Structure formats: structure tokens, C-alpha cells
Amino acid sequence: MSSTPSIVERAFEAALYADSDAALDTGASLLAADPASDAELALRGEEFVAAAWRRGWQPADVARIVRRELDDVHLQLVSELVRAEAGRDRRPRGPRWAAQLEELDAHAPRTDRFSLATAALELYRLLLRLPTLEPLDTHLSGATSRHPAAPQDSRMLTRIRALLAKAEATGFPEEAEALSAKAQELMARHSIDEALLAARTHAKDAPGACRIGVEPPYETAKAVLLDAVADTNRCRAVWNESLGFSTVVGFEPDLEAVELLYTSLLVQATAAMTKAEAAQRAGGRKRTKSFRQSFLAAYAHRIGDRLATAAEGAEGEVASQAPVAELLPVLAARDVAVNDHMERMFPDTVTTRLRGVNDAAGWQEGAAAADRAQVRARPPLR
Structure with missing residues (x-):
């Protein structure tokens, strides 16, 4: 029938x-x-x-x-x-x-x-008509295998978020720098503590992944910024341009740090771009898309350099302090695990290039704004 x-x-x-x-x-x-x-x-x-x-x-x-x-x-x-x-x-x-x-x-x-x-x-x-994506829930992050200190982690992240919110809201650059630096310190300490505790307790800690929106306009420059933040925090980022997000692969504390830092830097970059553009208009120049694209591209590029330098310097300082014999092998093993996880999830990634970056004034202003951001990605262990 x-x-x-x-x-x-x-x-x-x-x-x-x-x-x-x-x-x-x-x-x-x-x-x-x-x-x-x-x-x-x-x-x-x-x-x-x-x-x-x-x-x-x-x-x-x-x-x-x-x-x-x-x-x-x-x-x-x-x-x-x-x-x-x-x-x-x-x-x-x-x-x-x-x-x-x-x-x-x-x-x-x-x-x-x-x-x-x-x-x-x-x-x-x-x-x-949604396409198939890499399934994040079959590559469960440390959030599902964390040690019993998770409630303390939540309090720490609440404190970090509060510091970054104040840094974004204040109109005083010196105060914003101090608040951001303290937030960076807490994020780095949180990550190191998590890595050591997982190693000491033999926790079944493994890399995972999350997706972070990379919204238009100027999404290429934003994706570069996110990639720089991810790389410094021992994560890897893969941008899906057509669907408007990047997948970030790493251990849970580092994924949390990437989300918080990227969001904060993007807010700060947008505010700095608006201010620089207002100054350009006051000087008789019209608002242009190429200025904004070049500004954000330069900001992302320069922040990436500064984060990398900060990470290298912090690693050198950590190496001179105890418990270096325990810490460095743990971090190295986590780096290998992240890279392996990344290759399993994304075996066919390709590199893209920045487009539309041809405004010299925008590039100079973006680089200068990045220099003023004062980012300390990985301070030494105290």
C-alpha cells in the first residue's frame, strides 16, 4: 500500500x-x-x-x-x-x-x-547542502580527558577574560599593555602547569581541535593573525576560506589561549585601524578598502614576528630554570603530538597568499599599531 x-x-x-x-x-x-x-x-x-x-x-x-x-x-x-x-x-x-x-x-x-x-x-x-567537515568530536581535546583541576581552570580563564576585557575597554595604552601582559602571563603559566600535571599524573591527554570564525571583511589578514597566534601557542591553524573559519589543532589549554588572545588582538587591531583611518581622513585622504586591508595584513605580519621573537626568548629563559629537565621534553612531545594530529586531520592543506595588500600608508600604520601592542606570549616560568 x-x-x-x-x-x-x-x-x-x-x-x-x-x-x-x-x-x-x-x-x-x-x-x-x-x-x-x-x-x-x-x-x-x-x-x-x-x-x-x-x-x-x-x-x-x-x-x-x-x-x-x-x-x-x-x-x-x-x-x-x-x-x-x-x-x-x-x-x-x-x-x-x-x-x-x-x-x-x-x-x-x-x-x-x-x-x-x-x-x-x-x-x-x-x-x-552543508558539506562534510573534519569531525572534531572524534578527535576529542583535553576537555574530555582533563585532570580533576578543571574547576580551577575555569576560575583562571574567568580571570584572564576579565583582564583582556579591561585591556580592550580602557582608553589608556599603558593600562592596556599592563593588563594584556598579565593576561599573557596567566595564559602561559596555565598552559605550562597543565602540561606538567598531565605528564606527572600520566593523564590521557591528547591534542584536539576547535573552530574559530574568521569573518569578512579582510578575512585573509585575519586568518594570518589567527595563524600567528596559534603557532606561538603551540597550535596549528587551517583556514577554510569558503566557510569562514579556521580549525585550530592543539592541546586544550593552548586552544583556550588562542581563542582568547586572537579575539583580544582582533578587537585591538580594529580599534587601532579605526583611529589610524580617522587620522588619514583628517589629512585629506578618503577612506579606502586597500588601506584597511593593508593595515590588518601588516598588523598580522608584525604581530606574528613579535610573537615568534617573544616565544624564542621565553624558551631561552625557561631553559635556564628548574624544572627544565622535566619541562622541555614534555613540551617537545606535545609539539610532535600536535603536528601528527594536524597531519591526520588535514593531509592535503595548501598555502595561500595575502591579496590586496598594496597600500603603503595602511601597511606602515598597521605595523606601528602592532609594535604598540606589547605582547608577551610565553613569559618565563616563575
Whole structure:
């Protein structure tokens, strides 16, 4: 016996596999005219979300792509679907996944039935066509195998975040430098303590990965900045330009440091660029895209140099202090583990080049702003 297709199935057949507005209108009209189909429509949406998880996506990734490709109403819809699906999800996800769920702003959109049905179909079209990503949850980071000190780690990260927030908010450069330097010190100490404790307790600590959004405009320069921050913190970053994120591979304390430092430096770079651009306009120059692109590219390049120099100097200072015989082999082993993990996840990576960097004034201003940032990536062990 053949069963009659439901309204939802008929709407999907009309709208999901065609790109035309007419097909979308047909499907939305069917759904809008039948309130009894709402529960099935929502359930099918949860199934699309679950399928995205099986293809390697995570809640923050889905929210990012929806925000990038669609509108606020679609983001509200997908947030509700993700939260609802989480109630049915029985797979172990870990603290990063839970944190991403908490960040979703899930509330029902307020609009008419036809507009809501249209938005749902547009969202489902996007979810249906998401490509497969490298599955982060099969390369679980230290967050799932941490030693029992995790609550203390949370307090430390809260303190670091507070310091960086103050550094970004203050209007006094000297205060910002002092706050940033203290945050850097705490991050480095946190990473070293974690590495030593894992080695001493023979914890099953292994590299993991996270994805960090690299949003337009000027995403190439931002990806270079993130790569520099990752490299200094013993991580590796791989940029996915088409999907707007970089995957960072490393141990959990270092991943946390990369997220915090990159976000803070990006805020500081944007503020410095705005100030430099205002000075350029005051001098009679018009606002240009090439100035901003060149500014951020120079900032990223110069910060990368300074972070590398700071890391080399800190390693030399650490080598002169106890417990160097224990510390350096631990860090070297972690570097090897990160590189091996990176090669397994991304065996076919390629190198890209900066584009659109042709504004001399923008480059000079960006480099000068980076010089003023005073970054101490890895201070010596005290």
C-alpha cells in the first residue's frame, strides 16, 4: 500500500531541491495553510540538524554559516532547532559543545505563517547542502580527558577574560599593555602547569581541535593573525576560506589561549585601524578598502614576528630554570603530538597568499599599531 504524502513532504518536494522563488513560495503556501503540519516541520528540522552533526558540524559552526548566508529569523529558527535536538542527543559532546549551546539565542521568531514557513524552507535548504567537515568530536581535546583541576581552570580563564576585557575597554595604552601582559602571563603559566600535571599524573591527554570564525571583511589578514597566534601557542591553524573559519589543532589549554588572545588582538587591531583611518581622513585622504586591508595584513605580519621573537626568548629563559629537565621534553612531545594530529586531520592543506595588500600608508600604520601592542606570549616560568 502507498501512503499519501504529508503536507511537509509535499512542501519539501516542491521547495527543497529547487532554487527558484516560485518553488519556495509553493512549499511555503502549503505549510502556511496547514497549522497541523507545524510539529512535523519542526521535527524534520531537528533531523536536518542531527544530520549536520553527523557530517562534522557543531552548534557554533551552524550558527555561523546561517548568520553568514541568511537572516536573523533563520538564526532564531536554527537556534531553537539545535536546542530542541540537544534534548534528544545521546552522544557525549563535552564542555565546548555545551558552551556553544549556551551561547545560542533561542527564541521563537514573531512573523506571519507564510514568512515563517518560507524562512524554515530556506534554512532547511542550507542545512541539507552543508558539506562534510573534519569531525572534531572524534578527535576529542583535553576537555574530555582533563585532570580533576578543571574547576580551577575555569576560575583562571574567568580571570584572564576579565583582564583582556579591561585591556580592550580602557582608553589608556599603558593600562592596556599592563593588563594584556598579565593576561599573557596567566595564559602561559596555565598552559605550562597543565602540561606538567598531565605528564606527572600520566593523564590521557591528547591534542584536539576547535573552530574559530574568521569573518569578512579582510578575512585573509585575519586568518594570518589567527595563524600567528596559534603557532606561538603551540597550535596549528587551517583556514577554510569558503566557510569562514579556521580549525585550530592543539592541546586544550593552548586552544583556550588562542581563542582568547586572537579575539583580544582582533578587537585591538580594529580599534587601532579605526583611529589610524580617522587620522588619514583628517589629512585629506578618503577612506579606502586597500588601506584597511593593508593595515590588518601588516598588523598580522608584525604581530606574528613579535610573537615568534617573544616565544624564542621565553624558551631561552625557561631553559635556564628548574624544572627544565622535566619541562622541555614534555613540551617537545606535545609539539610532535600536535603536528601528527594536524597531519591526520588535514593531509592535503595548501598555502595561500595575502591579496590586496598594496597600500603603503595602511601597511606602515598597521605595523606601528602592532609594535604598540606589547605582547608577551610565553613569559618565563616563575
